[in-house]
Amino acid sequence: MEKGSYCLSAMSASNLVLLFTIGVVTIVMIRIMYIVYRRSKPLNPKSPQPLSALIVLGSGGHTAEMLNLLNVLQMERFKPRFYIAAATDNMSLQKARVYEDSLLDKAGVDAVGRAEFMQIYRSREVGQSYITSIGTTLIAIAHALWLMIKIRPKVILCNGPGTCVPLCVIAFFFKLQVLGIRWSSVFYVESIARVRKLSLSGLLLYKLHMVDQLFVQWPKLKEKHPRAHYVGCLM
């Protein structure tokens, strides 16, 4: 007898949980569909104010490509700028500092604004074991979340290093407005080194619809991924 009523209450409780879950999932799905729809539309029709920008740097040619892009973007429109690189990568931030110094020399701080340089934990270092990488991944996600809350960028620019994935995913969840934090426009430029296949980061973000605009530099990638924009070689 006791056993039966226990079962019954457990059943109705699980039904409630189920209903609640379905409700939440529906709301979230609608919101996601809205974001995905909204993604392909321009942000502001009127000329906007300068936008804060998060720029994700990475080693292995990524930083050179990013600086090449920043060189032609009008920096007075993207300020302040926050550069992020992996904690194990000192060279990339150094290159960004040199670039920012040259900007300041040329145009002055009033025109181009300030820059900040930050490091982010990587979820997994090369050669790290999978068991310990569970822990480090959690730390990396928490760290990415902390940085995103702190920076709340309006624009995110990235081109492939693994560190950009948690940042882009968090930016997407911010758009759900469950958290109501900020709408960031995420631009992903796939590296010129990717000719036939997107990088893992690029593929993930493309498949999950997590970036607003994804650019590729080789025509074969556009054929395989029609939502991407083909822009030719940038280097």
Add this chain to the structure above:
Amino acid sequence: MGETGGTVKEKKVVFVTVGTTCFDALVRAVDTPEVKKELFRKGYTNILIQIGRGSYIPTKSTVENGSAVLEYFTFSSSIADYFKEASLVISHAGSGSIFETLRLGKPLIVVVNEDLMDNHQSELAEELAEKKHLFCARPQTLYQTIMDMDTGSLIAYQPGDAESVTKFINRYLGFPDD
């Protein structure tokens, strides 16, 4: 230029670079007598190898006796100068070195590191080799590539710019084109 080796031959440097990686197979391939002789036969007088984090140390030689003079270093802050001074660059497949060389208009042999786990790097080298902007080799085919290469057959690479992306981004954000 500025050399007092007793030769009237103009100094022609082959710059070999592995970037920040460890690519002993490339250094070892360059350090073989047949490659050194072949480079000398092609008119190159000096080989300068940036060995990076590799553990294989090539044999230094300072006199030209039928093969090119060989020197090496691990890393340098003035690596851009070595690219500029080179008459031929033999590089790992990193996009940084590739485009640095192509922009300088120097003949380039890219050697793909087959030991890398995620070997997407060969994609870029092979694509650019197909378009005749560079030669693409593996460590074991480097000698053959040098033997067969005709630097005159290369087509100059026209550097791209990021204007196209800038336009997209500006429009998307609502900034006017200018």
